[in-house]
Amino acid sequence: MTKQIVFTIALLTTIGVFSYTINRIVSFFRFTRPAFPVKNFGKRFGVMVNVAFGQTKIFRRPITGLFHALVFWGFCVILIGSIEMVIDGLTGTDKVLKILGPVYNILMASGDIFALIVAISIFFFLSRRLFFHIKRFEGIEMNRRSHTDANISLTLILLLMISLMAMNIGYFGYHEAIGTSRNGVYPIARILVTLFPGLSAENFRLIYEISWWSHILLIFFFANYLPYSKHFHVFMSVPNVFLSRLDPLGKLTNMDSITKEVKLMLNPDTAFAAAPADAPVERFGVKDAEDATWKNYFDSLACTQCGRCTSVCPANITGKKLSPRKVMMDLRARMKEKGPLMVKNGRDFNDNRSLLRDFISEEELWACTTCNACAKECPININHPSLIVDMRRYLVMEEASAPGELKSVFNNIENNGAPWQYSAEDRLNWTKDLEISIK
Numbered sequence: 001m002t003k004q005i006v007f008t009i010a011l012l013t014t015i016g017v018f019s020y021t022i023n024r025i026v027s028f029f030r031f032t033r034p035a036f037p038v039k040n041f042g043k044r045f046g047v048m049v050n051v052a053f054g055q056t057k058i059f060r061r062p063i064t065g066l067f068h069a070l071v072f073w074g075f076c077v078i079l080i081g082s083i084e085m086v087i088d089g090l091t092g093t094d095k096v097l098k099i100l101g102p103v104y105n106i107l108m109a110s111g112d113i114f115a116l117i118v119a120i121s122i123f124f125f126l127s128r129r130l131f132f133h134i135k136r137f138e139g140i141e142m143n144r145r146s147h148t149d150a151n152i153s154l155t156l157i158l159l160l161m162i163s164l165m166a167m168n169i170g171y172f173g174y175h176e177a178i179g180t181s182r183n184g185v186y187p188i189a190r191i192l193v194t195l196f197p198g199l200s201a202e203n204f205r206l207i208y209e210i211s212w213w214s215h216i217l218l219i220f221f222f223a224n225y226l227p228y229s230k231h232f233h234v235f236m237s238v239p240n241v242f243l244s245r246l247d248p249l250g251k252l253t254n255m256d257s258i259t260k261e262v263k264l265m266l267n268p269d270t271a272f273a274a275a276p277a278d279a280p281v282e283r284f285g286v287k288d289a290e291d292a293t294w295k296n297y298f299d300s301l302a303c304t305q306c307g308r309c310t311s312v313c314p315a316n317i318t319g320k321k322l323s324p325r326k327v328m329m330d331l332r333a334r335m336k337e338k339g340p341l342m343v344k345n346g347r348d349f350n351d352n353r354s355l356l357r358d359f360i361s362e363e364e365l366w367a368c369t370t371c372n373a374c375a376k377e378c379p380i381n382i383n384h385p386s387l388i389v390d391m392r393r394y395l396v397m398e399e400a401s402a403p404g405e406l407k408s409v410f411n412n413i414e415n416n417g418a419p420w421q422y423s424a425e426d427r428l429n430w431t432k433d434l435e436i437s438i439k
């Protein structure tokens with residue numbers, strides 16, 4: 001009974017802290033702008049199965065992709081065992097899901113095998129970060145804090161797997177020692193238990209109890225650490241893939257406000273109602289975090305900081321300042337900074353800082369070729385160009401700010417109806433001295 005009480009208090013504390021954090025993050029969404037309507041559920045489900053559960057995009061880098069996919073699939077299987085632990089902790093049962101019979105054997109055996117595979121994979125990831133210079137993990141956005149965060153998260157996962165394996169060894173060893181039958185199959189524990197010859201049943205029982213508590217408390221701690229970490233993608237990546245932008249890459253969205261204006265100009269009798277005189281002036285494009293769409297913000301929360309986008313970005317590769325990973329990290333950081341202030345003082349609160357310039361410079365924005373390589377490469381279907389283009393739209397439409405070459409193009413389009421310096425009548429001047437026979 002004492003175990004149940006202690007467990008219930010720990011669980012309620014975890015849920016309380018987690019709910020507070022999530023509620024805080026979710027409250028920032030109300031400041032964001034609408035994006036596309038979420039429909040085509042069948043297509044979305046297909047994308048989620050393919051990209052998120054199938055891990056298809058991650059396999060573009062076969063070795064690290066395989067390790068990552070194994071970790072993801074392992075998490076899915078091990079999650080079932082964690083749910084069982086929560087039920088056992090609350091109700092005082094032991095291995096409650098044993099009622100599943102043969103299915104339970106398969107689940108426990110898979111969990112036992114995956115615990116070892118995930119531990120090896122995480123050891124590989126950690127060693128890579130600590131001892132090798134991986135270019136993808138470098139960049140101005142990857143400061144000491146980012147590296148520490150990644151190392152803490154990986155260490156926590158490693159400890160989770162070690163405690164799970166220890167739990168299985170303790171459980172298996174205890175039942176072996178007292179000669180009773182076990183619930184579930186534990187192929188790895190069966191091998192590892194031989195490393196502890198002569199250990200008494202009591203000691204195995206102790207190993208089981210200590211590792212059971214360590215494992216579940218680590219899960220509780222990890223769940224509350226994740227929202228502050230890059231590993232928040234553990235929660236966010238699958239829904240982010242489900243909510244993917246389904247338009248072809250490179251398709252630019254029209255701005256509703258501009259479309260309305262143009263239609264009104266072309267046809268004043270159009271069905272669009274003119275905005276009331278006292279309606280607040282809508283900002284064109286994105287200057288600050290609250291101008292971004294909910295999907296941009298969702299993307300920024302889901303970003304794993306893996307750097308795959310930056311590693312294929314032609315602007316970054318050729319030495320420009322732009323890093324698409326940084327764009328996502330900056331949006332998340334800016335919303336984290338301004339979100340609480342807007343909750344307190346309202347959406348119009350001005351802290352004299354903005355996503356544009358204080359976080360992302362004009363130089364970075366204009367370096368983008370809108371090639372969409374970043375969006376294509378991102379393993380969780382984040383779309384960077386949509387945000388970059390919207391920030392450029394703000395610069396052009398609200399500040400008339402653009403690089404000199406573009407400004408002359410804009411002027412030419414305005415004056416000549418074409419990007420060139422010549423008026424429409426002069427366009428065929430180059431044909432004057434040619435002998436062209438038109439039949």
Ligand code: SF4
Pocket residue numbers: 302303304305306307308309310324325328377378379380382
């Ligand atoms: S945007 Fe995508 S590819 Fe880029 S760092 Fe984030 S998760 Fe990785």
Ligand code: SF4
Pocket residue numbers: 309312313314315316322323324367368369370371372373374375384385
């Ligand atoms: S769309 Fe822009 S940010 Fe993305 S890869 Fe191309 S140049 Fe880089």
